[in-house]
Amino acid sequence: MYKCALILAAGKGKRMKSDLPKVLHKVCGKEMVNIVIDTMKKSAILDLNLVIGKGAELVKEATKNQNVSYSLQKEQLGTGDAVKCAKKFLEGKKGTVAIFTGDAPLITEDTVKKAIEFHENGQYAATVLxxxxxxxxxxxxxxxxxxxxxxxxxxxxxxxxxxxxxxxINSAMYCFDIQSLLDNLDKIKNNNAQGEYYLTDVIEILESQGKKVGAILVPFEETLGVNSRVQLSEVSTIMRNRINKYHMENGVTIIDPLNTYIGLDVKIGADTIIYPGNVLEGNTEIKDGCILYPNSRIDNSVIEKGVSIQSSVILDSEVGQNTTVGPYAYIRPESKVGNNVRIGDFVEIKKSTIGDGTKVSHLTYIGDAEVGGNCNFGCGTVVVNYDGKEKHKTIIGNHSFIGCNTNLVSPVTVEDNTYIAAGSTITDKVPEGAFAIARARQVVKEGWTKKKGLSK
Known part of the structure; x- marks a missing residue:
């Protein structure tokens, strides 16, 4: 049978005390309305319409990749009015419409499927969760x-x-026979304490017409809506516990689930160990056998097997197998770090590729660079990629040794099997197999401090 869904997302959310539409506040790294949309899709409901109001353009922007349609509720006059605003979406359709709210993100795929099955098998005109x-x-x-x-x-x-x-109690979640709903929407009156049009009145109208109306009990936790920052925190805690439990049941060790923050779309392989304070966000994928020591943030990144990370930040990047990162490393977007690499303490990598087996052990900045395999960077190396107007690229070949406190002034190329002396500022190409020294010769002036009266 044909199925579609309305997601009510027009509420003002006054108690949130925010300029952001309520449904765009995030739970475990994702907007509440997008969580509900994803749940509907997992439940095989693909024709989705969002009823939007306050901050309509912001909601459209946040959901633009979800392949949904929109109905506008200009004034918030109740749930019945919200559904009336979506009549155009429903007209001409036959089957079931599920109605959920964009501020109740804990509803599960299993519950949605059971509710629709109960509704359709019972041939109800309406079903209330x-x-x-x-x-x-x-x-x-x-x-x-x-x-x-x-x-x-x-x-x-x-x-x-x-x-x-x-x-x-009513969860404010429903299934309706589309035609039965459309036939009775305009019969709703607003003669109630709040002067609003209640969708719930359709239930009584249908019952008075002798039509079958059902009710299915669902876990209260799944129906929780968010109307305040306190409730947002409570819902986030429940969702986080669900996520952590899911990963632990699939072979991930989480040392302290209460202090581990994993986003809804994160994937984690078996035998990975996660210590407290880690924040894993976006479409991050952590593969098998990794160790995430305390207090790292990883967002939209792929971490291959056997990687060890300590107290570091990795954003929109890739880290190869058996690599170690940190402590206090910063891997910025569009970086690709190879296998068996060492990215050490206070190292920053920006939009660069680092070849297999290379060691960048400490206090180094590499930006807009292509670095070969099995290189060694001495402490304090800087790739000087910005001239004040534009960014430039540096290319470093395989098996290069960069001495401590070296500046590589981009654009510059350092070819394979080269050595650069400590303290050098490299501005010209270093050819393969060469040894580059770019620093002033040391001059010693004996007795100088005494002559200047600076002796102590």
């Missing part, structure tokens, strides 16, 4: 008939004394 909680304060209540079937949903502010005692 519900939960039972001890303290239902603020939630709409599920009111059932004597036979246990669903009668209506009453918003908290509109509940009478008996209805307030009900502990089964």
């Amino acid at each position: 519900t939960s039972i909680i001890d303290n239902p304060e603020g939630y709409g209540r599920i009111i059932r008939k004597e036979d246990g079937s669903l009668k209506k949903i009453v918003e908290h502010k509109d509940c009478n004394e008996n209805e307030l005692c009900v502990k089964e």
Whole structure:
């Protein structure tokens, strides 16, 4: 059967106290609305429409690669009004529409699939996802008939004394038969405490028409929405625990899950060990058998097998097998570090390739360079890649030895099997097999301090 989804993402989010639309706040490194979109796609719902309002252009920009359509809710007049704004998207379709919210990112693929299966197998006109909680304060209540079937949903502010005692609550997530929904949207009235158009009123309308209305219980945790920074933190904690548990069940050792931060799209191979304080973000992939010692940040990078990283930052780059990085190294975007390389303490690599077996052990900057294999960089080497106006490239061949405190002034080429003396400033090509010395000859003036009156 045909399936589509509406994701309600037009809320103002006043309690967030932010200029950013609520649904664009991130949970484990990804915008909440994009998490919900991804979950829908994993559930085989590919025709998606976002109902947007506040910050519409920002939401469009953040979701531009998701292949979704948009409906605009100019004024936030309730969930029923939001769905009315998407009538054009629904018209002409037959099947099921799932309705979820862009600020409730904990819903899982498994639950979405079960809800749709329950809805379609039961041939319901509408299905409500519900939960039972001890303290239902603020939630709409599920009111059932004597036979246990669903009668209506009453918003908290509109509940009478008996209805307030009900502990089964509305999750604000639904499945509808598309035609049944379209036939009754315009019958919703706003004669309630908030003066809004409630989507929940459609449930009571359908029931009064004798149509089947279902309700499926789902874990309350999955229905949690975000309306404040406190709730954002609570949802992020739950999501982080899920992610860490998933990786541990797949062969990753996480020493302290409470202090390890792994993004939703990160992949980690078996037998990798992760110490506390690591932050793994974006489309990062850590392959088998790596060791991430405390306090590194890795974003959108590929780390090959057997790599060891200590207290370092790696952004949009690749690190080859059995390489060691850090402590306190900084590998900047578009860098590619080879196999069996040593990137040591206080080393910065920027938009450069480093060949296999090369050692850059400490206090060195390499920018806009191609470095061959099995080279050695002495302490304090600087690739001087910027002339004040433009960046220039340096090429260093295989088996080159760069002495301590060398400046390589770009653009410059250092060919294979070369040696550069410590303290040199290299501005010209160093040919293969050569030894380059580029420094002033030492001059000693004996007795100079006494003559100048500087002796102490």
